[in-house]
Amino acid sequence: MTRNAWRNFRTVVRYVVYACCVIVVLFPILVCGSFLINPFGGFAGSSEFANKTGSAAKRSINEWPSNVATAAVRSVSRKRDYSIDSHSTWYKIELDTASAQLWADSVHSDRERHSRESLRPDDRGLEGVRRIVPGPPPLHSKTGDTPDWWSPPPIDFRATEAMKWYSGYDSGVGQAAYTGYDADKQTLWVYEYACQHDRLWEPDQIPDGDVFSRLNENAEPNDATERRKRAF
Structure with missing residues (x-):
């Protein structure tokens, strides 16, 4: 290697080292700055699709029931929005009556199950009820905008509704699922x-229905099982 070539090589290496040093210094600064500007940006998002066939939709849905055949589903529309402490999911699914059930x-x-699993040792407890409500169902504290196809x-x-109460009853987490089939x-x-x-309600004021969890688990639940069987 000639003297000029060696000098050029060392110059290139020096600039590469300088560039790496700048990146090492600036990268954490940029990351911290982004977090300070929008600290929860990584904990929020939205996804939506409309009128996908059953086979196409199944590839996008983790919660597809294992006992529902793909061929039984003609069309699926789905929207999910989430933030650091909330989420909402809407579905419109075209399928036969048995598969809908x-x-x-x-x-x-x-x-x-998710409501029960969300309990922590320091929570006051869980209240939950299964019941029938008139449609369209209430969109409690929805995250994001309601899709146009809804x-x-x-x-x-x-309806399956639950309240997880924090210690002291000062607050909690409202949780619910609503399903209705247009035959x-x-x-x-x-x-x-x-x-x-x-x-969704105040402590110890669970709506009438088939109660599946109380703060006082020794209490006798209300029984609305027969009415619940008439709709899904």
Whole structure:
């Protein structure tokens, strides 16, 4: 290697080292600055699709019920919005009655299970009820905007609602799932949500229905099982 070539090589190496040093110094500064400007930006988001076929939608849905055949689902529209302490999910699913029942059962069992699993040792406890509500269902403290395709008819909706109470009753987390099946159009409508500091009811004032959890677990639950069976 000639003297000039060696000098040029050392110059290139020196500039590369300088550039690496600048990157090492600036990168954490930029990251910290981004966090200070929008500290929770990484904990919020939204996703949506409309009118996907069953096979296409299944590739995008982690919560697809294992006992619902892909071929039984003609079309799926879904929107999910989430933040650091809340989320909302809307579904419009075209499928036959039997498959809709299976899907609805999965939605409600998952909501109840997730509500129980969300309890921490320092929480006061969980109150939960299964009941029927008139549709369209209430969109409690929704995260994000309601999708344009969300237009459920005024039919009965099956509801699983829960309140996780923090110690002291000062606050908690409202959680619910609603499903209604339009038999005429063979369409299942689903709304599911959870939101910190949302109060579906006051402590010890659970709405009438099939209570599955109380702050005092020794209390006898209300029984609305027969009415609940008439809708999903």
